[in-house]
Amino acid sequence: MQHLSDRSLLLLWEQGLSQSLIEKSLRLIVHTFPGLDIQTAAALSIGDRDARLLRIRKALFGEALQNATHCPACGEKIEWEMPVSGLELQTIQPAAERPQLEFQYQNKELVMRLPNTMDVLEAIELESPEEQSNSLLQRCILRSSLPFERVEDYPESLKSDILHQMESLDPQANIEIQVQCPACQHAWNMLFDIMNYLWTEIGQLAHRLLQDVFLLARSFGWPEAEILAMSRTRRNWYIQMLQS
Ligand SMILES: [Zn+2]
Structure with a gap:
């Protein structure tokens, strides 16, 4: 699996604005798993595809997943955190190996x-x-x-x-989370859609990155490419100094 730089992430996000959720997810997989082209990625089993998206999610944003939903019985808003690894149900197969x-x-x-x-x-x-x-x-x-x-x-x-x-x-093709409402104890299974989840997070990250670039470029006149090539730690330091 290949590391995704902030620069490539912004580019994938920008190109993805005019693509369907499925298309941009396949392109993200192609970019991250060398040796796959778009046809091969589209021919991965659904479970294998979604197992790769979960791996990308973990590499980009870490283990903790924030979830939120409303109880279908009483309407209570429920929020909870869970580890990505709790949703990992299958290992990634080499693309050539089709069961x-x-x-x-x-x-x-x-x-x-x-x-x-x-x-x-x-x-x-x-x-x-x-x-x-x-x-x-x-x-x-x-x-x-x-x-x-x-x-x-x-x-x-x-x-x-x-x-x-x-x-x-292909168990990963259908990810269900068991939820129980703390208010009325109603229990149900919720489908977890990794594509939707991941692209919402990528969208939020892209906006933060653009904001960072805007702040630093405006204050120091550094070019976008140089700002994005910095580590996030260093970028955050400069931004903290600007805001203090
Ligand atoms: Zn409830």
């Missing part, structure tokens, strides 16, 4: 791969959750000698077996 899932049905064989970003992007265009799930599975078939052309004709037991195995091979 395959094998199934037997009435002595016939079905070989599948895990869903990736491209599959999800195509599936979410469809209307019903059932169509989405079928399209996702259809795209993941590598080889099949089953007597069914389309996933919608698969028996339900086979479909749920496939989904179950996909989930256990």
Whole structure:
């Protein structure tokens, strides 16, 4: 994993302003994990992709995650802190190593791969959750000698077996946090969206960096590149001196 300098971070943030959340997240992965291009990154399983985003988050902002939500039962605002490592459910696989899932049905064989970003992007265009799930599975078939052309004709037991195995091979694809409301004791599972979370933090950091550059450039006339090349510690010292 490659270190992200403040300069590259600002650039990625700026370019990301005109990109979708998924596109800028894949570009961030490409930038941070050498040897990946955008196609390879888009073909990573969802769990692997999100495991990499969690690693980037930890490298940029440390272990502590601040969370906030409202209790769906009583409306109470709940805020808590948790470690990133508590959400890390799978290790990062080399991009060339793609796990395959094998199934037997009435002595016939079905070989599948895990869903990736491209599959999800195509599936979410469809209307019903059932169509989405079928399209996702259809795209993941590598080889099949089953007597069914389309996933919608698969028996339900086979479909749920496939989904179950996909989930256990790619657990990071679905991060749920157990929350309990301290006011009314209502308990529920909340989905954690690493892409949204990470880009909110990157946006806040970018604004702080721009503010630092503005202050230092205005006071000392230093060029932006030099200010960004300084360590944060040194930059903070100068800013503290200006404000004291
Ligand atoms: Zn509550």
